[in-house]
Amino acid sequence: xxxxxxxxxxxxxxxxxPVELRCNYSSSVSxxxxxxxxxxxxxxxxxxxxxxxxxLVKGINGFEAEFNKSQTSFHLRxxxxxxxxxxxxxxxVSARNQGGKLIFGxxxxxxxxx
Amino acid sequence: DAGITQSPRHKVTETGTPVTxxxxxTENHRYMYWYRQDPGHGLRLIHYSYGVKDTDKGEVSDGxxxxxxxxxxxxxxxESATSSQTSVYFCAAGQGRGMDTGELFFGEGSRLxxx
Numbered sequence: 001x002x003x004x005x006x007x008x009x010x011x012x013x014x015x016x017x018p019v020e021l022r023c024n025y026s027s028s029v030s031x032x033x034x035x036x037x038x039x040x041x042x043x044x045x046x047x048x049x050x051x052x053x054x055x056l057v058k059g060i061n062g063f064e065a066e067f068n069k070s071q072t073s074f075h076l077r078x079x080x081x082x083x084x085x086x087x088x089x090x091x092x093v094s095a096r097n098q099g100g101k102l103i104f105g106x107x108x109x110x111x112x113x114x
Numbered sequence: 115d116a117g118i119t120q121s122p123r124h125k126v127t128e129t130g131t132p133v134t135x136x137x138x139x140t141e142n143h144r145y146m147y148w149y150r151q152d153p154g155h156g157l158r159l160i161h162y163s164y165g166v167k168d169t170d171k172g173e174v175s176d177g178x179x180x181x182x183x184x185x186x187x188x189x190x191x192x193e194s195a196t197s198s199q200t201s202v203y204f205c206a207a208g209q210g211r212g213m214d215t216g217e218l219f220f221g222e223g224s225r226l227x228x229x
Binding site: 042045049104 | 162
């Protein structure tokens with residue numbers, strides 16, 4: 001079975017500052033990794049995904065994440081955040097060849113202050 | 115939203131009554147999923163479907179059943195609603211296994227309150 005732990009439930013940050021949202025996962029098989037974003041009162045949308053290849057993955061809205069197999073981590077970063085980045089962010093894992101089920105972490109609430 | 119609609123979007127019901135939530139997709143996705151979202155728990159998988167009439171349990175399936183008689187529709191039923199099932203329910207769909215794997219497209223959510 002797979003599990004995901006997001007290490008911070010809330011991350012407050014000032015506008016234009018860098019941010020890192022941390023995600024660790026556990027799995028006995030190879031996995032795909034994802035970050036989703038949820039804006040208030042909306043569904044989730046994909047930010048970025050790691051399937052294979054380069055361990056540095058770039059996504060929408062200037063976000064990027066790095067897959068670190070030895071540390072079983074997939075941290076999300078942005079060098080300069082905007083007020084509009086305020087949202088909840090979910091890390092998720094899907095085991096290869098197991099039907100595409102996504103297992104989500106508990107979520108990290110990013111709050112960007114002016 | 116990739117053509118995924120949920121109904122109803124909001125529902126208030128009483129303990130012990132049956133409730134059905136509907137998910138409809140227009141993109142011919144093979145896989146469909148029902149998740150519930152609760153504070154501090156993220157999204158937890160209730161049931162999923164990998165084709166018409168093919169369904170399987172997720173991590174929090176007790177008290178829920180599903181049906182998929184057509185590719186485009188996936189129904190979630192609470193046979194006898196309890197207050198612990200008060201939550202926001204999200205439907206998702208995707209192609210699942212294959213070359214484009216893993217990305218799911220989500221509906222807007224259905225907020226259920228059980229009194």
